[in-house]
Amino acid sequence: MPHPPSARRVALRAAPGARRRIDYASQLNREQLEAVMHPGGPMLVLAGAGSGKTRTLVYRVARLLEDGVSPTEVLLLTFTNRAAREMLERVGKLLGQDASRVMGGTFHSVGNRLLRRWAEQIGYRPNYGILDREDARDLMGAALADVVPTPPARRLPGAAQLVELYSLCINTGRSLAEVVPARFPQFASDTDTIAEVFRRYLERKRAANLMDYDDLLLNWLLLLRRHADTRRALQARFAHILVDEYQDTNRLQADIVDTMVGERRNLVVVGDDAQSIYAFRGAEFANILSFPERYPDCATFRLESNYRSLPPILDLANASISHNKRQFPKNLRALREGGELPVVCAAPSPEDQAAFVASHILELIDEDIPLAELAVLYRSHSHSLEIEVELARRNIPYEVRSGLRFFEQRHVKDVLAHLRFVANPADEVAFTRMARLRPRLGQRLVARLWERLRASGDALYAMLNLDPAGTGLPAGAAHSAGELAQLVGRLERMRTRPGEMVREVVGSWYREYVRATLDNAASRLDDLEQLALFADGYEEVSAFLDEVTLMNELSGEDVAAVEGEKQKVTLSTVHQAKGLEWRVVFVVWLAESRFPSARAEDVEEERRLFYVACTRAKDTLLLCYPFAARDRYRVDVILEPSRFLSELPGHLYQRWQVEATQTSPALPVEGRYALPGFLTDDDGEVN
DNA sequence: AGAGTGGGCCTTTTT
DNA sequence: GGCCCACTCT
Numbered sequence: 001m002p003h004p005p006s007a008r009r010v011a012l013r014a015a016p017g018a019r020r021r022i023d024y025a026s027q028l029n030r031e032q033l034e035a036v037m038h039p040g041g042p043m044l045v046l047a048g049a050g051s052g053k054t055r056t057l058v059y060r061v062a063r064l065l066e067d068g069v070s071p072t073e074v075l076l077l078t079f080t081n082r083a084a085r086e087m088l089e090r091v092g093k094l095l096g097q098d099a100s101r102v103m104g105g106t107f108h109s110v111g112n113r114l115l116r117r118w119a120e121q122i123g124y125r126p127n128y129g130i131l132d133r134e135d136a137r138d139l140m141g142a143a144l145a146d147v148v149p150t151p152p153a154r155r156l157p158g159a160a161q162l163v164e165l166y167s168l169c170i171n172t173g174r175s176l177a178e179v180v181p182a183r184f185p186q187f188a189s190d191t192d193t194i195a196e197v198f199r200r201y202l203e204r205k206r207a208a209n210l211m212d213y214d215d216l217l218l219n220w221l222l223l224l225r226r227h228a229d230t231r232r233a234l235q236a237r238f239a240h241i242l243v244d245e246y247q248d249t250n251r252l253q254a255d256i257v258d259t260m261v262g263e264r265r266n267l268v269v270v271g272d273d274a275q276s277i278y279a280f281r282g283a284e285f286a287n288i289l290s291f292p293e294r295y296p297d298c299a300t301f302r303l304e305s306n307y308r309s310l311p312p313i314l315d316l317a318n319a320s321i322s323h324n325k326r327q328f329p330k331n332l333r334a335l336r337e338g339g340e341l342p343v344v345c346a347a348p349s350p351e352d353q354a355a356f357v358a359s360h361i362l363e364l365i366d367e368d369i370p371l372a373e374l375a376v377l378y379r380s381h382s383h384s385l386e387i388e389v390e391l392a393r394r395n396i397p398y399e400v401r402s403g404l405r406f407f408e409q410r411h412v413k414d415v416l417a418h419l420r421f422v423a424n425p426a427d428e429v430a431f432t433r434m435a436r437l438r439p440r441l442g443q444r445l446v447a448r449l450w451e452r453l454r455a456s457g458d459a460l461y462a463m464l465n466l467d468p469a470g471t472g473l474p475a476g477a478a479h480s481a482g483e484l485a486q487l488v489g490r491l492e493r494m495r496t497r498p499g500e501m502v503r504e505v506v507g508s509w510y511r512e513y514v515r516a517t518l519d520n521a522a523s524r525l526d527d528l529e530q531l532a533l534f535a536d537g538y539e540e541v542s543a544f545l546d547e548v549t550l551m552n553e554l555s556g557e558d559v560a561a562v563e564g565e566k567q568k569v570t571l572s573t574v575h576q577a578k579g580l581e582w583r584v585v586f587v588v589w590l591a592e593s594r595f596p597s598a599r600a601e602d603v604e605e606e607r608r609l610f611y612v613a614c615t616r617a618k619d620t621l622l623l624c625y626p627f628a629a630r631d632r633y634r635v636d637v638i639l640e641p642s643r644f645l646s647e648l649p650g651h652l653y654q655r656w657q658v659e660a661t662q663t664s665p666a667l668p669v670e671g672r673y674a675l676p677g678f679l680t681d682d683d684g685e686v687n
Numbered sequence: 688a689g690a691g692t693g694g695g696c697c698t699t700t701t702t
Numbered sequence: 703g704g705c706c707c708a709c710t711c712t
Contacts, residue, residue, distance in 0.1 A: 079702085108702050133701080158705085213702055280700060380699050410703095440712085443692045474689085476712080550702080575700050597699050609700080632697070 008190045020066055022094055023227050028052075028059060035268075035301040036060045040240070042261075042295035044288070045270040048332040049317070049615035050308025050581065053270055057242055057250040058087050060268065061102065062094045064240055075260070075281065076104035079248065081551050083579060088122040095339075107253050111216040114223070114234070116546075121227050122219050124209060127542055129424040130549040131212040134408065136163050139210070143200035146270040147193065157187050157194070166198055170214040171250040171282030205553050207454075208425040217252050224259045230532045235262030236589035244292075245579075246271035250282040265295070273328050274321050277575060279602060289328070306332050308581055310339025313621045316652045317614040320644055324604045340654075342614075342621035344645055347658040350589075350626045355391035356658045357586050357624065361396055361569060364584060370391075371397060373583035375570040377613045379595035383588060384571045391569065401572040407548045411514060412531055416548065418505045419498060422491050437513060438484055440476035449473065449481060464489050483509075498544040499536035502528065574613045585617035591639035603643075610644045623653070 024033055032052055035045050036059045047053035061074060078084040083418040084104030091099040103110060112130065119126040131139065141159035148156060150161055157165065161184065169179050181188050199214035205212065211219065224231045245250065246269035246290055249257070261267045269291060274284035292298055306314055318332060347353035361374060376387055384400055392396045406412065414437060420430035428450060435446045449471060456462040468482035487508055494501045506528050514528075515521045570582065587610075589595050596606035614621055623645060631637045640646075 070688080081702095159707095164688060216702090353698075382698070440690070444689060474712090477690090573700065599699055605700095 021096065022059070022066065024059060024063065028055070029305055030304065030422075031303050032056045034062050035303070038299055038301070039333055040264075040266040040292075042265050042298035043268045044291045044295075045268060045301045045303065046330070046356070047270055047272055047303040048306060048330060049272065049275060049612070050306040051303035051332070052305075052307055053244070053272075053303060054083075054087060054579070056303065057244060057268075057270060058090045058094070061087070061242065062091045065091070065099065065102075069240060071099055071101035071554060072103070072345055073237065074102045075110070075241045076102055077107055077110060077241070077243045077257070078104065079106065079245040079578065080535055081105045083244065084626070090447055091327070096366065106550070107220075107249075107256065108213055108216045109546075111220040111256075111478060112546060112550060115211070115216065115219055117349070118227075118230055121224050121230060124211070124219070125205070125424075125426075127212050127424050128209045129420050129427045129430065130216070130546065131210050131429065131548055132408065133163065133213070135210075135429045136212045138432070139204055139208075140166070140197070140201050142428075143197050143204055146200045146204075147197045155186075156190060157184060162194065162197060162201075165194070166201070167212075167214050168282050170218055171252050172284070173251045173255070180287050182221050196541060204428065207426065208428040209424050212427065214252075216254060221252060221256050221259065224256070231259065232262075233542070234260060235264075239264060240266045242268040242270070244270050245275075247273050247276040247281045247285045248278040248289045249287050251284055251287075252282075254284075254287045267295070274324075274330070274608055275578070275612050275615075276613060277578070277605060279605050294562075302330070304331050304333060306334050307336070308618050309334060309615060310336050310619055312339045312341045312652070313614060313617050316342050316621070316648065317611050319648055319652055320607060320614065321611045323647055324607055326604060335451040341621065342617075342623060342653045343656050344641075344653045345622060345624045345656040345658060347624060347626050348628060348660040350629050351390070352385045352658050353588060353624050353626045354386035357387055357394060357588065357622075358390040358394050360622070361391075362394065362588075365396075369583060371567045371569050372584075375572060375577065375580075375582040375584070375616065376571055376586045376588060377574050377577050378588050378618065379574060379597055379609070380589075381573060383594065387588065388570060391571075396569060397567060398569040398571055401570055402516065406527070407551075409524075409527065411518065412527060413508075415502055415505045415510060415528060416529065416545065418487070418491060419501050419541050420462070420545055422488065422495065423545055424457070424503070425463070426454075428454070431459070435481070435484060437510075438480035440474065441480050445473055445477045460488070460492065464492065495541050496539055497536075497543045498538050499532045499534075501541060502532040502535050506532070574609050577616050578612060581616050581618055583611070583618045584620040584622070585622060586622045587613045588624045590623050590642040590645055591627070591629075594625075595642055596644070607644060610642075 005085070024036055028036060032055065035043065035056050045053070045056065047056065057076070061076060064074060065071060076084055076087065078087065084106070088099045088102055090106050091102070103113070106172060115122070115124070116126055119128060138164045144156075144159055144162065146619045165176075165179060165184060168174075168183065172179070176191050180194070181193050187194065205215070208405070224234065238260060241257065245258055248271070257267065257269075269288065271288045273285045273288055279285070292300065309317070313334065313336045322328070345356060350557055357376060364374060365371070376384075378384060388398065390399065407416070414433065417430045417433040420427050421434055424430070431445050431453075432449055435441050435449065436443070441449075452471065453459040453462045463485050466481060466485040468478040468485075471478050471481055473481060487505070490504055490508075491501050494504065507523070511525060514524050518524060535544050548621060595610070596603055600606045625641055625645070626639060627641070628636055628638050
């Protein structure tokens, strides 16, 4: 295969043909092998669903290491930290040696690791804290109150909307003047006020030595742009950069990659424009479409053999995605043979839909299909509700991969706020959260107390030496502040034992607070014990905190370190199912206004989401929807089948109909409305 | 003055 | 479960 001239610039440190441990040719197909063995330079790998994209990346990293590239010279950017960890484990197994010295992870976690080292160059102290979305919202709320102390009659965007808007501007590199009219036209006349709130937000963030998720990217890029020596050092260190899920990178991430690669330009980007599902947070699949323009000498590889799905599933997915106008033409072929047509199943109600899913799962269990090979996917977290109820009722073990994650739960964040303050005493957000838990300390008094501590120059020192009577607070509040100061003093001496810190917070008072104030106290306290056990694995409080803020995909189960094959059905949003596969996949709530969502701004992105959902299935795909449901006002409404179903040719699926159960709510089944047209044949008979 | 509480109303997708 | 508002308690 001819290579562009640039490829020859790459010097491999071992002679080609050196003795190799891995037999690449027998373990990869021709397309994959070419991508793995290509010497270097810019490479675009267009990898259809189930085409062995991960395998190709794993083998390429292994191939580089076998050819003498040092693990520390490789940077692997993935969509989740878990994906990076698993890929590097596979590399290690292939090579029979540890590959964990390869730097791998999400853009955010890699950015964090680099910024910890070079924080001073961009005006931060190295012990900066990281704000998750909720913390960012709180700080934005404070900034909003600074600018607009008394809310005007006219509606302004709330803190959560402001964070979304801010994040979109940063990630797309577009100005407020561009983004506001497009995304929040109702606030077009408030652009100046919004800009002022953002300025306050930036000031407060700086003063508190805090970075939000966007800063981990933005400051990374600024570090590269403003410090030529650092840029050259990083370009020299990372001789090979590989980016997975490139179709979901945004402008900022693409700029970071373009700057990191340096002159050697050993860059591999892998992706599939048909699976781009994060435009709502600024991802631009134009990045992948325009890659050949930015790297005119790039070598392009197409992985078009699908190893995952049986042909009828792929036929349906391909037919669906062909309705999208903006896409690369592609020709994804199923390599497996056989299989039954996907099922489209209409149910009278959400409860009947859930009953169908549950009873069908029981049948699959009888056929000896492991629970871990089953998944139920949906558009929105709330769609899991009836399914969860029904699975629980029938004692089918399940795991919800969506919704509030372990480290985002209130009790976990309350306890962590104490650790965050000790790790970064400038952290106003953590201090406020921690102090507000105490009796008689409300929003205003905490703000006053913080102002005193901050003005002293060293909030931690001031806190440790706090004289409650001298705070000028009312007696009850002063007492609370004194107790808090003592706890902080004890925590300060435990910095190297984060697990002990968690136990100290819980044991000294938070346990009683949970029992008195929160529901499900017992399970929350269990969570906190798991948190302490997890924290025991770290020798420094800030290392532990980085992990819990950036490794959000860890669920409580992971924290509990449950090993072995989890025998549970998976319930997940389609977004969180990206990159995963199961033998049997149910997609539920496939009704207009639910999937596609009524709030969706781009139907093509919704269709790509449906495509991602379908292509998760290996053997069996079941597409379900209720044709009636209660809306948010608890009024029964009739639902149309999703356009993603009705636009499909009928020969691509088989139709099943579910009977209403006795327990389902009374529905006007007789005569008042017709069954959705595509469910019936010409005589009106259900097929 | 400011903390705390209860009721009404809304909820897409996430590093 | 969160947010906003009105009301009551300290």
